[in-house]
Amino acid sequence: MKHPATESNDHLADKHFAAVAQVIESRVGIKLPQTKRTMVEGRLRKRVRALGLPGLQAYGAHLFERGGLDDELIHLIDCVTTNKTDFFREPSHFEFLRDVAVPQLTQRHGGRAPNLKIWSAASSTGAEAYTAAMVLQDLVAAGKVARFSILGTDISTEVLKEARAAIYPRAFVAPVPAPMQQRYLMRSKNPQEDVVRVAPELRRQVHFERLNLMDGSYPFDRDVDVILCRNVLIYFDRPTQAAVLARLASHLRPGGYLMLGHSESMAGNGVEGLRAVVPTVYQAGPAAGARSAA
Numbered sequence: 618m619k620h621p622a623t624e625s626n627d628h629l630a631d632k633h634f635a636a637v638a639q640v641i642e643s644r645v646g647i648k649l650p651q652t653k654r655t656m657v658e659g660r661l662r663k664r665v666r667a668l669g670l671p672g673l674q675a676y677g678a679h680l681f682e683r684g685g686l687d688d689e690l691i692h693l694i695d696c697v698t699t700n701k702t703d704f705f706r707e708p709s710h711f712e713f714l715r716d717v718a719v720p721q722l723t724q725r726h727g728g729r730a731p732n733l734k735i736w737s738a739a740s741s742t743g744a745e746a747y748t749a750a751m752v753l754q755d756l757v758a759a760g761k762v763a764r765f766s767i768l769g770t771d772i773s774t775e776v777l778k779e780a781r782a783a784i785y786p787r788a789f790v791a792p793v794p795a796p797m798q799q800r801y802l803m804r805s806k807n808p809q810e811d812v813v814r815v816a817p818e819l820r821r822q823v824h825f826e827r828l829n830l831m832d833g834s835y836p837f838d839r840d841v842d843v844i845l846c847r848n849v850l851i852y853f854d855r856p857t858q859a860a861v862l863a864r865l866a867s868h869l870r871p872g873g874y875l876m877l878g879h880s881e882s883m884a885g886n887g888v889e890g891l892r893a894v895v896p897t898v899y900q901a902g903p904a905a906g907a908r909s910a911a
């Protein structure tokens with residue numbers, strides 16, 4: 618028996634699955650109903666192996682009966698988060714950024730080419746942040762933006778490592794238009810490696826930090842021009858969505874934009890000081906700005 622931890626009779630005890638679900642919902646905001654149990658158990662088997670435990674029963678006991686939870690929490694979170702992302706995912710947001718948001722924000726910055734601050738608030742492995750960086754770097758080259766800085770944050774330490782490395786399989790960067798691939802992606806020197814790396818002039822302007830959107834406050838600037846918070850709210854319940862959106866809105870400068878995933882809607886969570894501009898894009902009015910200056 619080579620891999621006892623992958624045997625089909627190896628499961629978390631019911632009470633341990635319930636305890637995992639409770640910890641994840643209270644700390645991360647993500648619900649883990651019974652329908653997710655097989656997926657969760659599948660993902661946790663790599664932790665069973667990493668810890669050298671005989672199986673998921675023992676893993677549950679390690680977490681909840683032998684005091685292992687605190688040290689293991691970060692890995693548990695890495696295992697249960699869904700990190701799907703793409704370059705130029707939901708491309709209309711990046712067209713909006715280039716054609717509407719930046720020209721308007723330029724006016725608000727007094728007509729001068731501004732120094733724009735962008736925040737990718739559930740960045741996963743960085744594709745969203747680097748996509749924004751490519752769009753903005755083009756605008757810098759066109760003299761429409763002086764400088765920009767991009768912050769990417771996520772709760773998962775694993776994805777943040779990948780985001781900082783900025784190395785992606787070539788197939789993964791296929792959505793990047795060819796001219797941008799030429800300008801902003803470097804081929805590996807080793808022809809055996811079918812990967813590319815984001816060019817240093819973009820990497821220098823993109824930083825990644827760990828942030829749990831469930832935290833009561835976010836230790837970041839309160840004059841952000843554009844916040845992308847896409848495809849994460851769907852995992853949260855309504856009150857959590859509303860609280861996260863209100864906190865994010867308080868970090869926007871007046872006239873700044875918040876973009877949500879195409880399947881996410883603020884219906885029912887109307888955040889004071891934000892108005893819908895086009896579906897899933899919201900703009901901060903003076904009220905949100907006034908709050909943000911506090």
Ligand SMILES: C[S@@+](CC[C@H](N)C(=O)[O-])C[C@H]1O[C@@H](n2cnc3c(N)ncnc32)[C@H](O)[C@@H]1O
Pocket residue numbers: 644645646647698699700701702703706738739740741742745770771772773776828829830831846847848849852878
């Ligand atoms: C499906 S990915 C979306 C990535 C990107 N925004 C996009 O649209 O392509 C969702 C990300 O949200 C992160 N996430 C989940 N819960 C979170 C929380 N409470 N705080 C911060 N990030 C969280 C996950 O780790 C994951 O990387």
